[in-house]
Amino acid sequence: AQTVTQSQPEMSVQEAETVTLSCTYDTSESNYYLFWYKQPPSRQMILVIRQEAYKQQNATENRFSVNFQKAAKSFSLKISDSQLGDTAMYFCAFSRYNNNDMRFGAGTRLTVKP
């Protein structure tokens, strides 16, 4: 079974600074997808960034980028120029290539301080 581990229950960062959230996963698959989702206080899940395992290039979406280390099964999220609106729970998720479901990590609560 696939497992997703987020070892940082809570993190904080000063506004405008950079923060990195860690995620590791366990799988025997070679093709799969990884995601970072954001859940603000409204509890609406929002896709932040997506990485396809067969792509070596790290995904980037504006201030959000990932460091995907396939051999180490690591998928960290870097948030640059942190903004107050980035305050939320962040979930790392894994989906197998030929399977419907998505497995989530326990989440990291990020607080951006003014």
Place this chain on the structure above:
Amino acid sequence: GAVVSQHPSWVICKSGTSVKIECRSLDFQATTMFWYRQFPKQSLMLMATSNEGSKATYEQGVEKDKFLINHASLTLSTLTVTSAHPEDSSFYICSARAPSSTLSREQYFGPGTRLTVT
């Protein structure tokens, strides 16, 4: 685009009664919908996967007779919690996958439904 709605957003019911939660894809046809449960300050736990026109596939440990899922159309899936008890109180979230996102595995999430059983 890719908006998923849920109704109701919050429901309170008495122990022993049943409650139905609707999940709709507003601007796309969802071949596959998912139901998750989220306890306070915890992660999302997949309960079941439903494909339009077929029976739902439940995760291990989820009682299919208690959590009835119907995916009768490409835009609507319902979750019925039957004979609800206080321990069923939770936040229920649905998500949908459009055919165009099948390869990317992206899911579009609804805003969630808070169920409180008294």
